[in-house]
Ligand SMILES: Nc1ncnc2c1ncn2[C@@H]1O[C@H](COP(=O)(O)OP(=O)(O)OP(=O)(O)O)[C@@H](O)[C@H]1O
């Protein structure tokens with residue numbers, strides 16, 4: 001049985017994502033899952049935090065001049081340190097309200113390609129947000145653990161984490177990274193591609209939130225068999241006369257809009273396979289590739305990847321939570337997984 005200290009130690013694992021921040025608490029699981037967005041009130045040139053997370057995301061693209069919404073994470077790393085720190089503090093305090101604990105130990109996942117400077121900055125943000133000790137874990141390792149892959153075995157496993165900012169492709173064996181590469185293609189680029197397509201082909205301007213809604217509702221990586229697929233009604237501004245307009249968008253159009261980002265993801269997988277030592281590559285051909293992250297939920301992405309790479313592809317259960325769950329597991333099984341956590345400063 002877990003002792004009280006184990007249950008309420010307050011130790012946390014954080015997935016600080018470009019799109020979403022998730023917090024896992026030891027003994028409890030995921031206790032927070034909110035967009036990585038901070039809204040500021042700008043008064044006399046001074047910024048004051050107005051709201052963070054869900055509330056701030058609703059304001060994106062809808063703010064008056066006195067309010068600013070900022071996404072502190074970009075392409076997987078901290079783009080704005082002060083804002084990121086404010087966000088981490090806010091989330092920790094929010095959880096703090098519900099539980100009492102002393103200064104927690106916190107493990108945060110970082111992109112494989114994060115520089116030493118970026119890693120130090122993340123560590124410092126967490127310490128100054130109230131942690132006693134800060135550990136880092138590489139995001140692909142966390143994603144693979146969270147997806148339940150057998151990373152400790154002497155077998156090649158390939159995980160592809162498609163987040164908001166980046167897609168990280170990694171090959172793991174014996175609980176370590178054999179190959180990893182991050183490409184700057186993820187959900188955000190898909191949203192941009194939809195905005196650009198509608199502007200170019202339909203003369204209609206939509207905001208990023210609308211583009212994201214189109215993607216998550218009818219988005220697909222593959223041309224529908226009937227050449228059209230299902231459709232959705234969307235609203236935007238008619239670029240010819242400047243007035244709001246409603247049009248119908250179908251899945252074939254979305255597939256066309258998303259062809260380029262999808263192609264980039266396929267290429268990243270192929271490059272990874274080519275760069276992997278032959279025996280490990282053979283394991284991957286046998287066992288397939290695991291997709292994690294929110295982008296893995298794009299309709300038929302698994303099929304498109306299978307067609308273009310010839311590899312067996314599976315989508316992880318709970319793909320949006322894999323990294324947080326894997327980081328949480330590293331926290332729970334710290335002793336066994338110590339070699340994948342970096343507590344150095
Ligand atoms: N059903 C869906 N279809 C397509 N995309 C989706 C779906 N659900 C969520 N997404 C996208 O997934 C992305 C968020 O995924 P995730 O939470 O894994 O990213 P993140 O971890 O915050 O980003 P990163 O890992 O790049 O820092 C968003 O771009 C979101 O629009």
Ligand SMILES: [Mg+2]
Nearest residue numbers: 017163293323
């Ligand atoms: Mg992520």
